[in-house]
Amino acid sequence: MFTLTQLTSFVAVAEELHFTRAAERLNMTQPPLSRQIQLLESELGVQLLDRTNRSVRLTPAGRAFLVEARRILRQSEHAALAVRRVSLGEAGAIAVGFTAASAYSALGGLLETARAALPGVEILLQELVTRDQLKALGEGSLDLGLVRPSAVGADLTARTVVREGLLAALPAQHPSAAEAGPMRMEDFAGEDFLMYSPIEARYFHELLAGIFRAAHVWPVFTQYLAQVHSILALVNGGWGIALVPESAARMRFGGIVFRSVTLADPKPVELNIVWRKGNENPALKALLRHV
Structure with a gap:
């Protein structure tokens, strides 16, 4: 030849x-x-x-x-x-996992950064809950995850990229929906409340349980759900009230009123990016320099 x-x-x-x-x-x-x-x-x-x-x-x-x-x-x-x-990390592909809620907060900024800094890199998106993202990161099928804080193994690195507050999500016909000013924790006592699943949404479940426990307030948990949009759908249907990340207001559900809440920690909700320490993808390394 x-x-x-x-x-x-x-x-x-x-x-x-x-x-x-x-x-x-x-x-x-x-x-x-x-x-x-x-x-x-x-x-x-x-x-x-x-x-x-x-x-x-x-x-x-x-x-x-x-x-x-x-x-x-x-x-x-x-x-x-x-x-x-x-x-050099200027071409190739990065497999990115994200939770449904993160699509309304950090995901847009991450994609904008990638497009501006690394236009030749393809971003492959997968919507997965935090638990499944951590598994995929460990197996190497994901390069980067957008996850809620969780226990990560020694082979993973986590960095907090977003902190945000909580909003009360109320059906428009709820008596408190027309009130002004932030809600207090005691306003949730005895209310029908849509809670996060202790398994599929463990981070939010433990976060809210800790907030209620510290305030000595006990709502009536009527349903346990995994996704923020599912909770908002039931709020819209009048099944109860909920606490959701501030970014959830961007989902623009009709029939829901969002009110701020007075909390000891005004921004208790965190979102992390996580990647495997041994990942040799040059495009990932290049993106991390810009995030």
Whole structure:
């Protein structure tokens, strides 16, 4: 099979139609250049150049092969550039996991950063709950996760990227929906309350349970749900009230009134980015420098 060196030599001679000038262009002497052309013609089994003491001309086969030789050289240059871009993190792909709620807070900013800083990198999105993201990160099927704070293994690194407060979500017909000012924790006592699942939404369950316990307030937990949008759908249906992250107000559910809540910690809700320490994806490393 012919080599790129042979193709480069042939293209130079074909364009210069002069061995001496072609050799100077390639920064080599004429004998090895002639040898490269001979090897190429031998490999192809055709004559590419008519040579005399005074001139060099392309044969019909040489003219046809010149088109293909240029194409192959361009493709090889593009391939080398693509490989270099991947090694620098300027190309490739990053598999990113996100929770449904994070789509309304950090995900948009992360994607905007990736598009601006790394336009050649493809972002592959997967919506997964925190537990499933941590598993996928450990297995290597995800590069980066947007997760709620959770116990992570020694092989994972976590960094907090968003802190936000909680809002009370009330059906529009609820007596407290028309009141002004922030709600107090005691306002939740005895209320029908839509709570987060202790398994699928463990972070929010433990966060709210701790807040209620510290305030000595006990709502009536009527349902346990995993996703914020499911909770808001039931609030809209009049099944109870809820506490949701501030970013949930961007879901724009009709029939729901959001009110601020007075809390000891005004921004208790956190969102982390998590990645595996041994991940060698250059594109991930490049993105982390910009996040």
